Amino acid sequence: MPELPEVEHVVRxxxxxxxxxxxxASEVRxxxxxxxxxxxxxxxxxxxxxxxAVSRRGKFILIECRQPERGRxxxxxxxxxxxxxxxxxxxxxxFLYLHRDDDIPKHAHAIFYLDNDRRLIFRxxxxxxxxxxxxxxxxxxxxxxxxxxxxxxxxxxxxxxxKSALQKSRRSLKTLLLDQTKVLGLGNIYASEALFRARINPxxxxxxxxxxxxxxxxxxxxTVLRDAIADSSTSRIDLEQPDxxxxxxxxxxxxxxxxxAGEPCHNCGTKIRRATQGGRSTYWCPKCQxx
DNA sequence: ACCCTCACCTGCACGC
DNA sequence: TGCGTGCAGGTGAGGG
Numbered sequence: 623m624p625e626l627p628e629v630e631h632v633v634r635x636x637x638x639x640x641x642x643x644x645x646x647a648s649e650v651r652x653x654x655x656x657x658x659x660x661x662x663x664x665x666x667x668x669x670x671x672x673x674x675a676v677s678r679r680g681k682f683i684l685i686e687c688r689q690p691e692r693g694r695x696x697x698x699x700x701x702x703x704x705x706x707x708x709x710x711x712x713x714x715x716x717f718l719y720l721h722r723d724d725d726i727p728k729h730a731h732a733i734f735y736l737d738n739d740r741r742l743i744f745r746x747x748x749x750x751x752x753x754x755x756x757x758x759x760x761x762x763x764x765x766x767x768x769x770x771x772x773x774x775x776x777x778x779x780x781x782x783x784x785k786s787a788l789q790k791s792r793r794s795l796k797t798l799l800l801d802q803t804k805v806l807g808l809g810n811i812y813a814s815e816a817l818f819r820a821r822i823n824p825x826x827x828x829x830x831x832x833x834x835x836x837x838x839x840x841x842x843x844x845t846v847l848r849d850a851i852a853d854s855s856t857s858r859i860d861l862e863q864p865d866x867x868x869x870x871x872x873x874x875x876x877x878x879x880x881x882x883a884g885e886p887c888h889n890c891g892t893k894i895r896r897a898t899q900g901g902r903s904t905y906w907c908p909k910c911q912x913x
Numbered sequence: 914a915c916c917c918t919c920a921c922c923t924g925c926a927c928g929c
Numbered sequence: 930t931g932c933g934t935g936c937a938g939g940t941g942a943g944g945g
Binding site: 624625628681710711712713714748750751752766800802809810811812880902903 | 936937938939940941
């Protein structure tokens with residue numbers, strides 16, 4: 623369920639919580655979480671590794687690790703190997719930071735035992751989440767990551783980039799905004815919200831959007847992501863409160879159109895509409911976002 | 914190369 | 930109460 627703003631806050635929470643910790647051992651209870659790697663190979667690789675940093679690429683959480691040299695002789699010069707544990711939360715993935723005696727909750731598919739006697743749990747009700755171990759130098763060559771569009775807050779994601787991405791596509795804007803290889807970071811909620819802010823109809827064909835509107839859309843994408851990240855209720859993401867937080871709750875009160883079908887538009891009072899587009903719900907104001 | 918549909922899962926809200 | 934249906938914020942494989 624998390625889109626980029628929620629992932630960003632999970633990253634910040636992980637960063638202040640687990641940076642510098644060593645993974646004493648790990649336990650994978652759902653093998654497909656780490657497939658095609660085997661659970662035992664995954665655990666072997668992580669054992670004894672120290673977490674050096676936590677970052678993000680799109681909606682992927684990157685837990686950067688350093689594995690001390692084991693055995694004799696190998697790679698004697700550097701003395702360590704760097705790798706990244708890349709985690710995608712998909713719909714329901716969550717991290718929890720538990721004490722030794724806390725009960726392991728339902729749907730805990732991976733457990734990381736840390737050197738401070740605490741446990742980092744990966745919990746995922748729908749089992750869509752994925753983890754992969756990537757060699758330090760291979761990150762930008764990894765399938766699933768190398769195809770991602772530029773980071774929305776980076777220089778490369780500018781109005782010119784967006785215009786050119788739009789020009790190449792015959793799909794609807796809403797569908798295109800969900801494509802992480804074209805525009806990075808939006809999900810089903812913020813795609814609708816960004817289009818509402820830009821006053822652009824979600825069914826409009828991408829290539830037919832005027833340059834002026836493309837600039838407006840670019841602005842709206844950035845502001846909707848920034849506002850969601852800046853929202854103080856977001857910082858409530860607390861890894862120690864397993865059920866005290868659901869990603870959506872924090873932002874609901876700011877939604878202008880999402881899940882508001884039949885309710886009045888905050889701008890003009892017209893009833894917000896809902897339709898299915900590419901199998902997903904799209905919400906829009908038929909007056910503010912005319913074709 | 915592009916784009917669409919379906920599949921992956923569990924749980925919840927709803928109507929009967 | 931129970932059961933069936935549809936829906937959920939994300940992607941990726943496979944096929945046209």
